[in-house]
Amino acid sequence: MERKEARGQPTMLDKCLRILRAFDGGTQQLRLSELARRTSLPLSTVHRLAGSLVEQRLLAQEDGGYQLGIGLFELSSLVSVEQELRVAARPFLQDLFMATHETVHLGVREGADVVYVEKIHGHSDLGLPSRVGGRLPLGCTGIGKALLAFSAEEVRVEYLERPLRAITDQSIVDPERLERELAEVRATGLAFEREEATVGRECVAAPVLVQGVAVAAMSISVPVSAYRMPQLAAAVKTSALGLARQLRTAREQRRPPGGEMSG
Amino acid sequence: MERKEARGQPTMLDKCLRILRAFDGGTQQLRLSELARRTSLPLSTVHRLAGSLVEQRLLAQEDGGYQLGIGLFELSSLVSVEQELRVAARPFLQDLFMATHETVHLGVREGADVVYVEKIHGHSDLGLPSRVGGRLPLGCTGIGKALLAFSAEEVRVEYLERPLRAITDQSIVDPERLERELAEVRATGLAFEREEATVGRECVAAPVLVQGVAVAAMSISVPVSAYRMPQLAAAVKTSALGLARQLRTAREQRRPPGGEMSG
DNA sequence: GAGCTTCCTTCCGCTCCACGGAACTTCCCT
DNA sequence: AGGGAAGTTCCGTGGAGCGGAAGGAAGCTC
CATH class of the missing domain: 3.30.450.40 (GAF domain)
Incomplete structure (x- = not known):
């Protein structure tokens, strides 16, 4: 058993997950700037990553806000x-x-x-x-x-x-x-x-x-x-x-x- | 409405998702080499990415095989x-x-x-x-x-x-x-x-x-x-x-x- | 036990893609 | 018109992701 920590720098995957996990039970829809705030990531970074996530259906873009997409649901149903x-x-x-x-x-x-x-x-x-x-x-x-x-x-x-x-x-x-x-x-x-x-x-x-x-x-x-x-x-x-x-x-x-x- | 396609090259996120989606209803546990086969990704790439995914609990490593992790389940429950x-x-x-x-x-x-x-x-x-x-x-x-x-x-x-x-x-x-x-x-x-x-x-x-x-x-x-x-x-x-x-x-x-x- | 196969892990130098600051554009609300 | 906040696009740079190759660890067969 070893402790593995000390990520030098968050990878792309880390950031994407921080975005996804920014959603919580109460909040269903988040605006871009709010996502940036919650994740402490630069706005342009969130914008770019969110775009990728939407492409993959892990996020959905609905009337000016983001919500978690059905792709996540499909994946998880296989856990x-x-x-x-x-x-x-x-x-x-x-x-x-x-x-x-x-x-x-x-x-x-x-x-x-x-x-x-x-x-x-x-x-x-x-x-x-x-x-x-x-x-x-x-x-x-x-x-x-x-x-x-x-x-x-x-x-x-x-x-x-x-x-x-x-x-x-x-x-x-x-x-x-x-x-x-x-x-x-x-x-x-x-x-x-x-x-x-x-x-x-x-x-x-x-x-x-x-x-x-x-x-x-x-x-x-x-x-x-x-x-x-x-x-x-x-x-x-x-x-x-x-x-x-x-x-x-x-x-x-x-x-x-x-x-x-x-x- | 525009078609957006022609990804020049799969990004890290793409590859990670290909790995996750390699699992299907019937297969619950996949070995590294099988993952590489299903995703058509180089073995070392899968190895590295799977490692990251395990860290994030999107994958779980159990007796020599990978399965989808509980992290996915948690995320999806918020969709x-x-x-x-x-x-x-x-x-x-x-x-x-x-x-x-x-x-x-x-x-x-x-x-x-x-x-x-x-x-x-x-x-x-x-x-x-x-x-x-x-x-x-x-x-x-x-x-x-x-x-x-x-x-x-x-x-x-x-x-x-x-x-x-x-x-x-x-x-x-x-x-x-x-x-x-x-x-x-x-x-x-x-x-x-x-x-x-x-x-x-x-x-x-x-x-x-x-x-x-x-x-x-x-x-x-x-x-x-x-x-x-x-x-x-x-x-x-x-x-x-x-x-x-x-x-x-x-x-x-x-x-x-x-x-x-x-x- | 040598030789083969299959599977996993580690290494490392190159490349190219993700990065995010900055500039630009809406769209509000005074 | 001016101020502020949200969202979008651009682009030069650096380092992270890449994957071929080599190294190990089992489990076969002959």
Whole structure:
């Protein structure tokens, strides 16, 4: 393991990505000058690169502003890990949602964050901070705790060494307390979270274990008032187990005969 | 409108994208040499670029092979048009799926293809050629016909001018026949397709109209044997109308107070 | 174990393309 | 008309990207 840093100078690719990443969940359309500001790149540089990106459909130019293009969407739909996971998980999440009618999440670990890869919710989605493709600190979410508890020890240690990030005033900031909770999670196979990510909401999560390691985790999120945790916990655990089994068998019989796309 | 072509020479960005796009639905993991082959780029070039892409998490290097990285997934989740559409559409598709238990699609037009942005299906997904992020020719699918029928006339004309691509032996290849069908679609607000995309399957689709133009279309796909088209047609049309209304109101009250992501 | 093939990695000098400052053009709002 | 901000085009320079070639590391066959 080596640290590789100290880029002498940002390459063209770096700059292009800085442009693309200048977009965030809230902002859908950015003007050229705003892009330049956010990326701290010269205006003419942004102009030129944005032009290239538009050519490649990674950006779209619409009434005087730029937005992320459909080319990105197409590319990302091929991301293997998440794709395999999502396809397999969708029906299970579906079932979970239909049984409970509460918001359901699926997430994977990426560094010190959970990245949500799937989310199913009803017509009203009450200001949850989660978003498909979005990140939250592992320690603040049920899914994150489930992932962390069943990760390699080094991952856990490294996470606990750094200062814990808080999102709400209920977020756990004491490493020892989190460590105790993780031990509990390992013992029960269930992770709970109470207003640590969103005020007024709690959730229960279960890891999707393949060979003892969490490749993902799923959760159900409900308002704190509802006292339904026991049933929800059972449901989420069942689904997680089902998904894990599905992944295992899918992984065994690698390459089913059916093709994927024609054109 | 000008044709812009004749790139003197592929730029770094071009090459990077060629590498990323070398992955397709079926192939999840590619070795370096295979990448070089698919992209027709020199080995050392691919090696260098792939290294940069890995640094940026657009690629992931796993046991001697490359796969698309989670960075792509994160980026794409911000693609505005599709994102807005998906978030709004999800509940409607959900309802549709729960009511019918058949595979449900949402797609948008991109050039001469439909690009699927959402798909809900049960545990068994019987070899449909559709895939979220995948493309199919407009004329071969219900969603495509719905989109085409309610597109600007120039789009329709241009599409009908070129030779029609066929996927199955039932795919429409006669422009005049397709044109007649499109007129029918415009009249009824419903598009049908029968084994033109997949043998043994038919589907009914309805456009999601905003100011008279289809910004998307949704469909239900069933085995040909089932004689349930009338009910399914009604259901899909209702959902499409609901989504259209939702989009319209969402577009009016631009910028609801709630933020999106914290960290 | 020599010899072949295939795959990956590293090196390095040349070239050419990306770079961004500056000048120019709109298009606002006073 | 004047001031300001956003977007576009130009162009000389330098260094980053380029890729051929050589070097290593496996895994074959005979």
